[in-house]
Amino acid sequence: MSTNESTPARRNGAGKGFTQEGSQGKVIAVGPGRRTDKGELIPVELSEGDKVLYGKYSGTEVNIGGEDYLIVKETDVLAVLS
Numbered sequence: 231m232s233t234n235e236s237t238p239a240r241r242n243g244a245g246k247g248f249t250q251e252g253s254q255g256k257v258i259a260v261g262p263g264r265r266t267d268k269g270e271l272i273p274v275e276l277s278e279g280d281k282v283l284y285g286k287y288s289g290t291e292v293n294i295g296g297e298d299y300l301i302v303k304e305t306d307v308l309a310v311l312s
Contacts, residue, residue: 254283254311255300264304274304281311 257280263273276282288306292299 253286253288253300254281255302256281258299276304276307276310282307283309283311 257276257278260274260276260278263271265271282302284302284306285308289300289302292301
Protein backbone atom coordinates (compact mmCIF):
# COMPACT_ATOMS: atom_id res chain seq x y z
CA MET A 231 0.00 0.00 0.00
CA SER A 232 1.28 3.44 -0.81
CA THR A 233 0.05 6.63 0.83
CA ASN A 234 0.69 10.30 0.64
CA GLU A 235 0.94 11.97 4.04
CA SER A 236 -1.68 14.58 4.82
CA THR A 237 -1.42 15.58 8.49
CA PRO A 238 1.85 17.33 9.22
CA ALA A 239 2.11 18.42 12.85
CA ARG A 240 5.76 17.91 13.68
CA ARG A 241 8.71 17.43 11.33
CA ASN A 242 11.59 15.02 11.51
CA GLY A 243 15.03 15.58 10.00
CA ALA A 244 13.84 14.42 6.57
CA GLY A 245 11.06 17.04 6.56
CA LYS A 246 8.24 14.53 6.77
CA GLY A 247 5.24 15.45 8.91
CA PHE A 248 4.12 13.29 11.79
CA THR A 249 1.46 13.65 14.46
CA GLN A 250 2.13 12.62 18.06
CA GLU A 251 0.04 9.41 17.86
CA GLY A 252 0.64 8.50 14.26
CA SER A 253 0.23 9.75 10.74
CA GLN A 254 -2.69 10.11 8.43
CA GLY A 255 -2.67 9.60 4.69
CA LYS A 256 -4.68 8.69 1.65
CA VAL A 257 -4.21 5.31 -0.02
CA ILE A 258 -3.11 5.91 -3.60
CA ALA A 259 -2.20 2.33 -4.59
CA VAL A 260 -2.58 -1.20 -3.23
CA GLY A 261 -1.01 -4.50 -4.15
CA PRO A 262 -2.81 -7.84 -4.50
CA GLY A 263 -2.28 -8.83 -0.85
CA ARG A 264 0.12 -10.91 1.16
CA ARG A 265 0.95 -14.61 1.15
CA THR A 266 0.71 -16.99 4.09
CA ASP A 267 3.46 -19.49 4.87
CA LYS A 268 1.47 -21.99 2.79
CA GLY A 269 1.41 -19.63 -0.21
CA GLU A 270 -2.27 -18.69 0.07
CA LEU A 271 -3.12 -15.12 -0.94
CA ILE A 272 -4.78 -12.93 1.67
CA PRO A 273 -6.41 -10.05 -0.23
CA VAL A 274 -5.97 -6.41 0.83
CA GLU A 275 -8.96 -4.96 2.69
CA LEU A 276 -8.07 -1.36 1.83
CA SER A 277 -9.02 0.45 -1.36
CA GLU A 278 -7.51 3.31 -3.28
CA GLY A 279 -8.85 6.57 -1.90
CA ASP A 280 -9.27 5.34 1.70
CA LYS A 281 -8.03 7.75 4.36
CA VAL A 282 -6.02 5.85 6.95
CA LEU A 283 -4.20 6.37 10.23
CA TYR A 284 -0.90 4.49 10.63
CA GLY A 285 1.83 4.30 13.26
CA LYS A 286 4.27 7.19 13.30
CA TYR A 287 7.30 4.97 12.61
CA SER A 288 5.60 2.86 9.92
CA GLY A 289 6.55 2.54 6.31
CA THR A 290 9.37 3.31 3.95
CA GLU A 291 9.78 6.75 2.41
CA VAL A 292 10.39 6.87 -1.36
CA ASN A 293 10.60 9.62 -3.95
CA ILE A 294 9.19 8.82 -7.39
CA GLY A 295 9.15 11.44 -10.12
CA GLY A 296 9.80 14.22 -7.61
CA GLU A 297 6.86 13.19 -5.40
CA ASP A 298 7.33 11.81 -1.86
CA TYR A 299 5.41 8.66 -0.95
CA LEU A 300 5.29 6.34 2.04
CA ILE A 301 4.95 2.59 1.46
CA VAL A 302 3.12 1.05 4.44
CA LYS A 303 2.20 -2.55 5.23
CA GLU A 304 -1.53 -3.10 5.69
CA THR A 305 -0.79 -4.54 9.13
CA ASP A 306 0.64 -1.12 10.15
CA VAL A 307 -2.67 0.64 9.45
CA LEU A 308 -4.35 1.52 12.77
CA ALA A 309 -7.70 2.73 11.42
CA VAL A 310 -9.61 3.57 8.26
CA LEU A 311 -10.99 7.09 8.63
CA SER A 312 -13.29 7.07 5.59
